[in-house]
Amino acid sequence: MGSNATNWKLEAHPNMPKGKILAMIVLDGWGEQIKDEYNAIHVAPTPCMDSFRETAPDRWRLVKAHGPAVGLPTEDDMGNSEVGHNALGAGRIFAQGAKLVDSAIATGKLFKGEGFNHIKEAFPTGTLHLIGLLSDGGVHSRYDQLQGLMKGAVENGCKRLRVHALTDGRDVLDGTSFKFLEMLENDLKELREKGCDAQVASVGGRMYVTMDRYDNDWNVVKRGWDAQVLGEAPHKFTNALEGLKKLKEADPKFNDQYCPAFVIVDEAGKPVGPIVDGDAVVTINFRADRMIMLAKALEWEKFDKFDRVRVPKIRYAGMLQYDGELKLPTKYLVDPPEIDRTSGEFLVKNGVRTFACSETVKFGHVTFFWNGNRSGYFDNKLEEYVEIPSDSGITFNEQPKMKALEIGEKARDAILSKKFDQIRVNLPNGDMVGHTGDLKATIVACEAADKAVKLMVDAIEQVGGIFVITADHGNAEDMAKRNPKTGEPIKDKDGNIQILTSHTCAPVPFIIGGPGLAKEIKLRKDLPTAGLANVAATVMNLHGLVAPSDYEPSMVEWVQ
Ligand SMILES: O=C(O)[C@@H](CO)OP(=O)(O)O
Ligand SMILES: [Mn+2]
Ligand SMILES: [Mn+2]
Structure with a gap:
């Protein structure tokens, strides 16, 4: 369906309330894998991220972030930011470049x-x-x-x-x-x-x-x-x-x-x-x-x-x-994939005021990629996109904290201002530092991302809102090339591992929470193979709206 014929109106959800401030947090390069010393997320102190799974396991699950689930040719294709954010924002799976x-x-x-x-x-x-x-x-x-x-x-x-x-x-x-x-x-x-x-x-x-x-x-x-x-x-x-x-x-x-x-x-x-x-x-x-x-x-x-x-x-x-x-x-x-009718455009057209923020190296991920590879605003009266300048001319293992806290603070302020209904961020650390192959620095990076998540989650607590946390693909959770059969790191004769700088095929966490999340809202149990494209409909529901019928199904339901 072309944009001209699009009916942009989203019906109110029969049960889920409108008007909750929602933080949409994407941890770049944050997958779930074998928990050993080469898993920087596992090794890093990440008390905030750990707490969700420990205290509310029924609001925590994994979603697919690689291969056909995000429009890539085969199951061997690792995820990446473009296809990941396209799927997150568009709510459907498009055959990708x-x-x-x-x-x-x-x-x-x-x-x-x-x-x-x-x-x-x-x-x-x-x-x-x-x-x-x-x-x-x-x-x-x-x-x-x-x-x-x-x-x-x-x-x-x-x-x-x-x-x-x-x-x-x-x-x-x-x-x-x-x-x-x-x-x-x-x-x-x-x-x-x-x-x-x-x-x-x-x-x-x-x-x-x-x-x-x-x-x-x-x-x-x-x-x-x-x-x-x-x-x-x-x-x-x-x-x-x-x-x-x-x-x-x-x-x-x-x-x-x-x-x-x-x-x-x-x-x-x-x-x-x-x-x-x-x-x-x-x-x-x-x-x-x-x-x-x-x-x-x-x-x-x-x-x-x-x-x-x-x-x-x-x-x-x-x-x-x-x-x-x-x-x-x-x-x-x-011809590029025709990624139309994205959730960003739907939500703005239904009055959802949106704030998006990251630092330069990932800024386009939560704006351009999220919106189907389109630059600019849908409606500059309802949207504000804030870019925090990244360090340039360095490799990010030199500054592994990057601008995580600045992003967290900006988002926190946007949440507390109550001027926005959705506050969307990308925290680049796990990915950008993971790509350097520097394990120690990646551990510092993951800790910094966790602290930024805490800033936003605390702000959501204060305003009675909802948070949604996920990732676009794996990276920091695996810093070693492994034997595909045994999962053991491959070592050379001196016992050195082969550093893995790339993304991975791992699934990523998907977490919901916050005081605004009614206790009747539950993660569905019948979507075991859900992927990133299922997030958009989920988020629409959490904004109190019914998602378009051709979107991948929402992962939440109302259970009395
Ligand atoms: O840096 C990049 O361009 C890619 C890896 O090639 O990473 P990401 O998809 O996370 O942006
Ligand atoms: Mn990425
Ligand atoms: Mn990357």
């Missing part, structure tokens, strides 16, 4: 679409540049999709191809950049044998080059621009794999996420793949948040975030359209 790209490539539809036709025009005389994450994490991109795209491009007349690779180490194990770069080099060699001049043109680590988000640090995007567009970088090598090896040897702290930018040069020292007038560019990530800044730099005429020096006239397409409101980029290879 990963799946949509898979099918567009498999059916060949991708190569017949408007976006591909747009870039194809450049093939006879220009170069096709592919920029994106070199990984099979399935969170932002997948290697087999890059492969499919390269193959299809060559079959459709691409004669010159350059790959600008961003190394991962966040959704996949650190150190795997070598393996992926080698795979890429082999595939490029095959394309050369087919007559396409195909090469790697530049490389950089995702967290240091290009993939910033929510305007946290434009220097990251600038470093990428310099290497990818201008062909300038602090390091130059004639071979990408060798370059990676040399950089690793030179720096004991080297890791894939923060690999410095380097460009590939020819024997004469000239960069092999700067982006120039007449070229085509595709940003190959399907996930939006960390491609939007680059998309703006590539597409926007008016742009003042950094000096682009030279702005080539290119044919640009995103793998998907990354922002539905900004229509960015204008051209894309695969």
Whole structure:
């Protein structure tokens, strides 16, 4: 159903009361798993989070946050913030970017679409540049999709191809950049044998080059621009794999996420793949948040975030359209999921005054992702979104408390002000620090998140409200790579574990409580496989409203 035909009115719930102030708390990267010394949440003192399960076990359950439950292709796909918050906000399961790209490539539809036709025009005389994450994490991109795209491009007349690779180490194990770069080099060699001049043109680590988000640090995007567009970088090598090896040897702290930018040069020292007038560019990530800044730099005429020096006239397409409101980029290879009629829009249209808050690195999660990848307000009279500036230029194990307390305080004040009906936050700590692989720091991070939860829960207590606590996917609860059969951490001959920086496939807690929660409101027992998409209808009920009939069912019921 398109927005025009939408009936926005939600009926009053026959029993559940309206008008309770509701705190919706998302702990980013907070799953439920084996409780051993590599579970940072288990090791950290988290008295507030522990208390819910101990004192009200009937108001505590687990929900699915990975795989098909959040619109990902398979049960092996770990959850992530985009799909998790999309499901939380939209109340339904949409086939997500990963799946949509898979099918567009498999059916060949991708190569017949408007976006591909747009870039194809450049093939006879220009170069096709592919920029994106070199990984099979399935969170932002997948290697087999890059492969499919390269193959299809060559079959459709691409004669010159350059790959600008961003190394991962966040959704996949650190150190795997070598393996992926080698795979890429082999595939490029095959394309050369087919007559396409195909090469790697530049490389950089995702967290240091290009993939910033929510305007946290434009220097990251600038470093990428310099290497990818201008062909300038602090390091130059004639071979990408060798370059990676040399950089690793030179720096004991080297890791894939923060690999410095380097460009590939020819024997004469000239960069092999700067982006120039007449070229085509595709940003190959399907996930939006960390491609939007680059998309703006590539597409926007008016742009003042950094000096682009030279702005080539290119044919640009995103793998998907990354922002539905900004229509960015204008051209894309695969239609994004049409996430419409989100709970945020429904609630605002039914008069629910909403406050949303996080720090920069997760700000878009409780706004943009929550609202179906749309930036901005539905109604600025009823909504207020507050962004607390994140630290930038550091890895978060250096400041593991991040801005948790500031977020908690802002939310507490919003609750106590009684100006809002829903106060929604994301607490980033477990996730952002978990991604650094630093177990000690992640323990500190989890403790800080727990303290922030306490601030909000105490405020809800004071105003007689309701709290809902959940997470978007796992991360901090597992910091070790495990044997899939035994669950035991994999250790090397010196007894060292292999650090797990990625998200997990674990379920996440779902907790309700607060003095405003009538004793008749119970968690249903007949939805054992409920997932994040069941949260929206639940929250609508707790606001005293009946959810739309096509939403995944509510997890609460009224039992006299
Ligand atoms: O940092 C990110 O981009 C992802 C991991 O790739 O994490 P999250 O989905 O939690 O934002
Ligand atoms: Mn997340
Ligand atoms: Mn994460």
